[in-house]
Amino acid sequence: MSDHNSENNKEQVQVFDDEKKILLDHDYDGIRELDHPLPKWWLFTFYLTIIFSVPYYLAHTFGGADSIQKEFKEEVLAAQNSQKEYDDEKGKFNLEEYQKVIAGPKFEKIAKKTYKRKCKACHGKDGGGGVGPNLADNFWLHGDGSLETVYNTINKGVVDKGMAAWGAKLGKEKVYAVLKYVADFKGTTPSNPKEPQGKEYK
Numbered sequence: 694m695s696d697h698n699s700e701n702n703k704e705q706v707q708v709f710d711d712e713k714k715i716l717l718d719h720d721y722d723g724i725r726e727l728d729h730p731l732p733k734w735w736l737f738t739f740y741l742t743i744i745f746s747v748p749y750y751l752a753h754t755f756g757g758a759d760s761i762q763k764e765f766k767e768e769v770l771a772a773q774n775s776q777k778e779y780d781d782e783k784g785k786f787n788l789e790e791y792q793k794v795i796a797g798p799k800f801e802k803i804a805k806k807t808y809k810r811k812c813k814a815c816h817g818k819d820g821g822g823g824v825g826p827n828l829a830d831n832f833w834l835h836g837d838g839s840l841e842t843v844y845n846t847i848n849k850g851v852v853d854k855g856m857a858a859w860g861a862k863l864g865k866e867k868v869y870a871v872l873k874y875v876a877d878f879k880g881t882t883p884s885n886p887k888e889p890q891g892k893e894y895k
Contacts, residue, residue, distance in 0.1 A: 784849075807867045825856070827883065828879075829883050838879070
């Protein structure tokens with residue numbers, strides 16, 4: 694029975710004229726195989742990779758050449774450094790930009806709303822401090838209390854103290870608005886001021 698089916702399958706195989714020269718004798722249940730050679734360009738590329746692999750293997754195994762992993766880490770580090778330089782330059786405090794923001798009609802609304810949502814929980818409603826330091830006195834843990842250093846603290850944060858880097862989350866306009874809001878606490882008398890922390894700057 695199987696022999697009969699095999700013979701029927703062979704009879705059903707259609708071979709085109711241009712395939713007769715490359716038709717092999719192999720027969721798999723009526724399936725015939727054509728001998729299609731690989732393109733010469735593909736074979737050339739394949740043989741070239743084999744030739745290249747020999748000095749490559751020797752260089753990386755015995756010659757002390759940098760590994761792919763090491764090269765990758767170096768490239769990632771270079772990219773991170775470039776990004777940091779760009780961020781530092783772009784994120785620097787700019788007095789003209791700051792003055793423009795605080796002179797805007799929406800400044801007070803933006804400042805109050807942002808401080809209430811992002812800063813009040815740690816520094817208190819009136820800047821007297823809580824989890825975070827008192828913002829109304831002359832003592833500063835980070836920087837000297839100048840606009841630039843306070844901006845840097847808000848913008849980049851203090852990770853080990855739990856202070857988030859708000860610059861990336863809020864954008865420059867809101868950071869400048871909060872900066873002015875914080876600067877206005879200086880010299881005021883909070884209802885429940887936290888004890889001084891850091892170094893005094895007058």
